[in-house]
Structure formats: C-alpha cells, structure tokens
Amino acid sequence: MGYETTAFRCSGCGSALLMPNPDGTLTCAYCGTTYEITGRTCTRCGAINPPEAEHCVRCGSVLDLVGFILQSRLQTTTQERLEQIRAEASRLKEEAEAASQERLRRWWAAEEERRRALAAAQAERDRQERMLLIGALILAAVVILGILIYLLVTALPAP
DSSP states (O other), rough: OEEEEESSOOOTTTEEEEETTSSSEETTTTTEEEOOOEOOOOOOOEEETTTOOBOOOTOOOOOHHHHHHHHHHHHOOOOHHHHHHHHHHHHHHHHHHHHHHHHHHHHHHHHHHHHHHHHHHHHHHHHHHHHHHHHHHHHHHHHHHHHHHHHHHHSSSOO
C-alpha cells in the first residue's frame, strides 16, 4: 500500500503517492520513478539519521510515529499528562479570549468609523438642504419683489 508524503513529490509527474519497496527505496505509483531514501529526519532535533535507525543518533528520540507516541506516554504519568492538558487548555483559552478581544476591538473601530461616516454624510445632507431652502427663499423674495414692482408700475398713473 502506498502512502502520501508531503515532503516528497515525484519529479516526473508531481505525485505525492509513493510506494515503499523492500530495499528501502520509494517508487512513484503513477509513473514508476524510483527514489532512494538517504535518511530519516528526527522530528524533535532535525538530525538526519540512517534509513534503518529506530532512534535519533543525536537526541535519542524514537523515529517512527507509533514509537514516539508510546515513548511520550511512558515518560509521563497520568497526573503529569492531566496537568499538561490543563495548562494547554488554559493557554488555548487565553489565546482564544485574546483573539476574541482583538476581533471585538477591530469590530468596534470599524463600527465607530462607519458611524463617523454616517454622521458626516448626514451633516452634508443637512447643509445642502439649508442651501436649497435659502435659495428658495431668495427666489421667492425676488418673485414677490418683482410682483410688487409690477403692481406699483401698473398702478401709477401714466404721466
């Protein structure tokens, strides 16, 4: 059975589905290209180890996933694991709370900016309405003045 790798891709077809071979090589399931595995990288310290190594040559960590999980479980007691989980839960809760507070702060800032923009737009509309009202009053005054002048001119006897 093949396995998907994220670190290695076939240079021939780009596939991540590589099949392990008994000789320690990998073969691409799609195009058949064979790759030699030159070492195993330790997830804890990053050291390159021989392909057959079960423990890291630098730090002694278990190199396979199952062994790593077993080793971590055997090294800590149930009480220690519970304390670690509680500490991790507290840290995660604090991070979530901080992220929530930051989102709320950004939301309030955006809301305040929106309110300022609405207030500015309302003030501009009010100013325009006042200008229209003043213009209408001036026009009405000119019309009334024109009518009065017309009435005066027509009411006066002709010389």
